Amino acid sequence: MSTAEFGNLISTHQQFLHQLAIKLTKSGDDANDLMQETFFKAIKNKEKYQDGTNIKGWLYTIMKNTFINNYRKKKHQNTFVDETENKYFINSRQAEKDVRTDRLIDQDYLMRQLDSVDKTYLDTFMMHYNGYKYEEIAEIMEIPLGTVKSRIFLARRKMMEKLKDYRF
Numbered sequence: 001m002s003t004a005e006f007g008n009l010i011s012t013h014q015q016f017l018h019q020l021a022i023k024l025t026k027s028g029d030d031a032n033d034l035m036q037e038t039f040f041k042a043i044k045n046k047e048k049y050q051d052g053t054n055i056k057g058w059l060y061t062i063m064k065n066t067f068i069n070n071y072r073k074k075k076h077q078n079t080f081v082d083e084t085e086n087k088y089f090i091n092s093r094q095a096e097k098d099v100r101t102d103r104l105i106d107q108d109y110l111m112r113q114l115d116s117v118d119k120t121y122l123d124t125f126m127m128h129y130n131g132y133k134y135e136e137i138a139e140i141m142e143i144p145l146g147t148v149k150s151r152i153f154l155a156r157r158k159m160m161e162k163l164k165d166y167r168f
Contacts, residue, residue: 006046013056024067038063113162125155
């Protein structure tokens with residue numbers, strides 16, 4: 001089956017998919033985006049569709065999985081979507097207030113306090129801070145996984161104690 005023929009076949013289910021997309025996203029624009037992405041994925045993976053099987057179910061599965069994946073991505077982005085009329089929250093005066101974390105701090109004092117934490121704890125913590133996974137740290141430092149976790153926990157606790165002047 002050619003791509004054009006396959007495109008015509010899946011377009012016969014456009015109304016069903018649009019209703020499903022509206023039900024999932026609860027937004028017309030998001031529903032159109034979801035449909036477009038579903039059709040794109042269906043055409044891209046047309047060789048995986050077997051003639052004679054339920055195309056409606058196949059398209060439904062693609063759409064549902066696409067929606068779930070997009071939802072998970074948005075959830076991990078920690079973005080705030082202001083859907084209020086006139087973008088009330090974004091345009092409110094709260095957005096103009098200073099954030100307490102932006103205040104000036106004494107960098108020398110901060111570094112002295114961090115340097116006073118035991119080197120074994122600090123090295124493990126800094127590896128974790130720089131993106132190493134617990135297992136990688138354990139392998140590199142040749143220590144058990146539990147030791148890595150406890151050192152990171154203790155380093156956090158000691159740093160919070162030393163920097164309590166800067167906490168709210």
